[in-house]
Amino acid sequence: MNLSKLLNKISGQLSKGNPDFRNPNGVYMKTMNFRRFDPAYRAQGKKGLERGGKLEGEIWNAFASDHHLLSETATAIRANVDVGLPIEPTSDTDKDFEAEEGRILTRVHLARERNQKLVQQKKLAVIKSTGKLACEVCLFEFEAAYGERGAGFIEVHHLKPIHTLLPGQKTTLGDLALLCSNCHRMVHARRPWFTIEQLREQLQN
Ligand SMILES: [Zn+2]
Numbered sequence: 397m398n399l400s401k402l403l404n405k406i407s408g409q410l411s412k413g414n415p416d417f418r419n420p421n422g423v424y425m426k427t428m429n430f431r432r433f434d435p436a437y438r439a440q441g442k443k444g445l446e447r448g449g450k451l452e453g454e455i456w457n458a459f460a461s462d463h464h465l466l467s468e469t470a471t472a473i474r475a476n477v478d479v480g481l482p483i484e485p486t487s488d489t490d491k492d493f494e495a496e497e498g499r500i501l502t503r504v505h506l507a508r509e510r511n512q513k514l515v516q517q518k519k520l521a522v523i524k525s526t527g528k529l530a531c532e533v534c535l536f537e538f539e540a541a542y543g544e545r546g547a548g549f550i551e552v553h554h555l556k557p558i559h560t561l562l563p564g565q566k567t568t569l570g571d572l573a574l575l576c577s578n579c580h581r582m583v584h585a586r587r588p589w590f591t592i593e594q595l596r597e598q599l600q601n
Pocket residue numbers: 531532533534535536575576577578579580
């Protein structure tokens with residue numbers, strides 16, 4: 397019942413909200429969809445609901461063996477929903493970027509890396525220390541490639557693991573990395589998201 401209420405609050409914040417979304421019966425069904433992967437449940441000779449989506453298996457695999465990650469993710473989702481989510485990103489590319497931890501924390505991640513005040517501070521700090529705005533993965537510089545048109549342009553990526561994004565926690569400049577648009581998209585292109593190090597390694601190969 398409590399889970400159903402929480403999920404409805406989330407649904408309300410993610411979209412218009414649908415009165416039939418995950419009512420208590422729906423939560424029970426969903427739980428049974430997950431149970432089909434649960435060895436402890438199967439060991440009791442029970443089966444769970446055999447039919448279900450492919451995503452349930454992916455989620456089970458990502459979290460079943462890591463209770464710490466699961467609990468941190470659940471805490472972060474609840475905490476962010478409690479304070480109200482940032483405005484939904486509207487572009488289609490944003491909708492392609494969904495972390496394993498789901499739409500809610502993805503939305504928090506995107507909002508943090510688009511905080512214009514912090515983005516400006518980050519760019520200024522990097523220009524001050526390096527004299528340029530270069531991608532931290534491929535070293536691309538917009539101004540060098542596009543001249544005046546590219547001056548001051550680069551994207552900012554938030555480095556903190558998505559399950560640790562709690563409301564009220566300050567983003568520091570050290571939590572942000574500068575990436576060109578290609579590298580930023582490649583970080584987010586598939587689940588799980590790449591780290592900067594993983595992307596560098598991928599680019600070298
Ligand atoms: Zn790059």
